[in-house]
Amino acid sequence: MKARQHDILCWLMFLLEMYTLYLFMLPFSIYAQSLPPAIPIVTMTLSAALLYGVILYKTKSVKPALALIPLVVLIGTGVGYHVYVSVLLALIMFWRVLSNLEDRREETHELKVFAIAFIAGLILYFWSYYIFDDSWLILVLIFVHFLFTLGIRAFSIITSSQTDEASKRRNFKWMIGTLLLASTAAFLGGSVYPYFKQSFHFVMYYLTLGLSYLAIPLLNFLALLVGNTQEQEETTPGYYVGEVYNFVHQERNDVLDFRLIFWTVAIGLLCALLFFLYKKFIHSTFIGHAASDSTTDNLLAMPAEKKPANPFSIRSRLTPENEVRRLFYKTEAIFAKKECGRKEFQTVEDWITSLSMDSSAKQTIIETYHRARYGDKVINKQELTDYRTAIKKLWK
Structure with a gap:
């Protein structure tokens, strides 16, 4: 996949x-019998993409992009969002722009995003069925999300460098067939929607009726506990069934107070973003600051050192390979203070071999370090644990 194609995929x-x-x-506007306005979120999204993206492309640094968050917040308040909502949206957009740009892998996660949207959309549809007159619009939004996901998937397959031409053509035909099938299903679904609505009413009515009859003994028991003084005819099964059914079908004009839910979600997302920034600027500051040993290795005998795919990648700083290098640099610093550190003319093998410790531990350190610095294979958790154990033996 070419760099420009990968950038297009990231922004999609x-x-x-x-x-x-x-x-x-959607839940915050359904009781107002309308969908959330699209222009404010589109304006804020495009502004965040333009501001954050340009700075990250030009400077290859996160700190200048962080300084633009207040400007995105100002744009959000200008298009009508509350200042706290604008702050939350600006942080989320910054997080997603940075995560998508730093992920240099060809594999994408659009199917996971669609799965989340599909499940949440169906839950929202059934929840809002009796309180939102145009609840069918939620199904339309889910279908548009599906088409968008399918388009991204097709673009990813076509531009992938890991797939041969025959597989690309086969996958593309499969995508086209899926699109036609989904479009036909959507057309038929829209045609039979009135019948589906009547069937849904029928099922919900008898489901409510059955649950109401099952709940009558419990309701009578609770009425006795609280000292019910109502007339006997109001405690008959028909009374409870009618009350429950009327509750399901009544026109609800009251607006639920979502402030507690909103603040809970907002605080949770804010804590997650603060932890993300902490990992970026504080936890990873000790990594990669030791002196490079490229001048002391035999460069003619060794392949070129692997470099991070992205200059501001967070993921690469937290990989097992980087942990191996960090522990090795720390070992060099410890032995340098003891005046038995690595000399300028010594390679890694010569220096580790000259130290007094178990030969198997020496071999573990040498092999793991060279795999981390020059190899292409991923170091698994067990290998990293063995490497840590050998390093600690060396420190003693």
């Missing part, structure tokens, strides 16, 4: 995630 994924975020904003 960002737009898909922001569309999913729009779906999660």
Whole structure:
């Protein structure tokens, strides 16, 4: 996959995630019998993509992009969002722009995003069925999300460098067939929607009726506990059934107070973002600051050192390979203080072999370090644990 194609895929994924975020904003406007306005979220999304993206591309640094968060918040308040909502959206957009740009893998996660949106959308549809007159619009939004996901998946398959031409053509035909099948299903679904609505009413009526009859003994028992003084005819099964059914079908004009839910979600997301930034700027500051040993290795005998795919990647700083290098640099610093550190003319093998310790531990350190620095294979958790144990033996 070419660099420009990968950038296009990253921004398509960002737009898909922001569309999913729009779906999660639906509960806050359903009681007003309308969908959330699209222009404010579109304006804020495009502004965040433009501001954050340009700075990250030009500077290859996160700190200048962080300074633009207040500007995105100002844009959010200008298009009508409350200042706290603008802050939350600006942080989420910054997080997703950075995560998508730093992920240099060809594999994408659009199917996971669609699965989340699909499940949440169906739950929202059934929840809002009796309180939102145009609840069918939620199904339309889910279907548009599906088409968007399918388009991203097709683009990813076509531009992938890990797939041969025959597989690309086969996968593309499968995508086209899926699109036609989904479009036909959507057309038929829209045609039979009135019948589906009547069937849903029928099922919900008898489901409510059955649950009401099952709950009558419990309701009578609770009425006795609280000292019910109502007339006997109001405690008959028909009374409870009618009350429950009327509760399901009544026109609800009251607006639920979502402030507690909103603040809970907002605080949780804010804590997650603060932890994300902590990992970026504080936890990873000790990594990669030791002196490079490229001048002391035999460069003619060794392959070129692997470099991070992205200059501001967070994921690469937390990999097992980087942990191996960090522990080795720390070992060099410890032995340098003891005046038995690595000399300028010594390679890694010569220096480790000259130290007094178990030969198997020496071999573990040498092999794991060279795999981390020069190899292409991933170091698993067990190998990292063995390497840590050998390093600690060396420190003693």
